[in-house]
Amino acid sequence: MLGLSKKDTTFLLIVIFLTLATPILLQPFPEGSALAQFNAGYPDLMQRFAIYGIFAIGFNILFGLTGYLSFGHAAFLGVGSYSVVWMYKLLSYNVLPGLILAVLMSALFALFIGFISLRRSGIYFSILTLAFAQMSFNLAYSVLTPLTNGETGLQVYTNDPQVLMSAGSPTSPHFFGIVMNESAKIDVGGWQFTFSNGYYFCAIIAIIVFYLSLRIFRSPFGIMLRAIKTNQTRMSYTGLNSRPYTLAAFVISGMYAGLAGGLLASMDPLAGAERMQWTASGEVVLMTILGGAGTLMGPVLGAGFIKYFENIFSKINDNILYAWFSALPEGLADALVFMLHPFIGKGWNLTLGLLFMLVVIFLPGGLMEGGSRIWGLITGKNRKSKKAGKDPEHHPKPSAHVN
């Protein structure tokens, strides 16, 4: 279906199902139970899962396929956000013009940055992109304040022109009347599920761009990109100029990032300069590596993993810990809280860092490798691959990143 092989179609259908059922899947614990703390099925976080999933999918087209590690993708995220908020200010709260502009603007930015940065590869390329992103951040933060409103962030004011606004139009972001921050809460037994318009809007876009990335992975263009990752020198000896391919990949992934940034501003009509900071660029690299670079699903998983930690773990405070350990004797509870204290609340970064180290050391292929190992254990296929591991004649291994 849709130009995909049977296996890929099944894969896509599973992804569609998982995405659409997210509001239910992320709410596994009933309201009021002690574990409800770990529920993640509220609109803001689900929207972030989908949006950062898009960001990571796009980043993976560049990093996963060509192996070019960009440290500057946050710049495109910021460009996307600013474009959307400016369209709100000038036209109306309909997100469509903003999203189109976001993708176009980030494509232009990516073309410019990519054209210069791609003259080098490896670490030099990473440093160049980092420099560009940091420049964009500083421009947005302090130089171009009339355009970006600096640290405060760009917002919509009641005295903005908004020429397409009529009396009855919604006063918050909407897609032809479907207001993003509206949602329906449904109570089933002890569970409460929130179906938010904003989430489904992001989810449908995420599915579409996921399908696009699937097509890119399977296309001759994708194979060319993989060839660049495997051995660029050999490519150029065969008389092939690889730069147009890498530039195209860079621009495509920049457009994905711009779309993600635009969606961030579609869910919450504010664009802040810190979205462009190098930490945000580093975050998408972490997401991709954590989930599994070069795999289709990995980056999305990594994005979900990191956002979950940022939003759920950072909210656990000492009071909640005491509530958990209330059954234990006081001295023991105090000791446990004291020991866990550095890892919760504002220490969520520490917990994430430790997990990241464990993943990189023991599962170099990211969460996807973990998944496939568990799958192998269940189906018993791992014995075969163990034999392959002891291959005395050093046959080339099957490519890991076609998945």
Next chain:
Amino acid sequence: MTKFQLNRRTLIKSGAAIGAGLALPTIFTSSARAYLNEPKGGTVTLGFNVPQTGPYADEGLDELRAQELAVQHLNGEGDGGMLNTFSSKALKGNGILGKKVQFVSGDTQTKSDAARAAAKSMIEKDGAVMINGGSSSGVAVAVQSLCQEAGVIFMAGLTHSNDTTGKDKKRNGFRHFFNAYMSGQALAPVLNAAYGADRRAYHLTADYTWGWTQQESIQEATEKLGWETVNNVLTPLAATDFSSYIAPVLNSGADVLILNHYGGNMVNSLTNAVQFGLRDKMVNGKQFEIVVPLYSELMAAGAGANVRGVIGSMNWNWQLQDEGSKAFVKSFGEKYGRPPSNSAHTCYAQVMLYADACERAGTFDPCGVVDALEGFEFDGMGNGPTLYRADDHQCFKDVLVMKGTENPTNEYDTLEIVEVTPRAQVEYAPDHPMFAGGDLGQCNSGA
């Protein structure tokens, strides 16, 4: 690889599927509630959104302490603190409207984006009816507009920018803290008396809404005295070393350095300035002076001996001797073993004012709370008689002018009160040019 072929049948099929997908969420849309996050059970949840990391983290942690204390007092635990001295007697120490108060906390990271994400999760996941806190005006402005859009009440914590109740004011947002304009009006006479009317000022300013408006306010107030403004240099909020900004001050011909910095920024820039020997210099035949328009105890403690003799302003100080302040300092001190900071005080007062407004309105409905708070006059919260002005949701009360203690007797004795500037001297019209351009809009209950 197969070709992607589009024929009429697949087009109609996929079109129908996408259409159904887009329409799906709308069939669920319902509005069974009277207002957003209406508390249904025996409890009501408040959201405390404070910086736990970043340059204002110290302030945020102190705010959180005060908010916890306020929740205890509302629920009738502890000694009741300022509930006993508050002029409104609507609160009875049995929670709010008979519902036990509980709270959730979030980390703003002193970043607008992160602060909005934290506030959103408290509103959407935890069902908070009110967001309180924040230690940066950039964050306060961002979160205030989020609360307006979502339909909950925002009780601002420490935010000193004119814009919070000026060009960015919102119907659902309220500020108890004073603002930059008031600082300028309160400081000017004291600066005149201490340093004379013939001075040349050099401003270093944190590059965001608070820094901009404070610089503008101080410049206006000092230029009225006859001071001259030599230069204004903007510094990034995330900066930690200010030596490159301090060095040019030496050769600029200025004889006063005004640091429009707060929190960790101010501690670092003041320390840098003292290390460069600015305070021992004689310029234009006068002693070089440093002014920090917005002070806090935590900053003074962080800067140590460097604040001695430096003049600034504050919203409240624990050394005040009125009944409300004494009661608050006593219960805070008994619980945490230290005096509260002025950011702690403002957050505590805001939680109390919100609870009282709900009690008087008889509902948690944001529109009812807005009505109860607008034009509300009260006393006994440590600042003397105070008015919540209806035009811009700004509190009007006395302002303190402070000075770094020359010979501190203990570790909390860092600042001394120079003057309590009466409320009349810092008042201004709602359409004052520094506050113009905003619109409160309509109250939003999120229904």
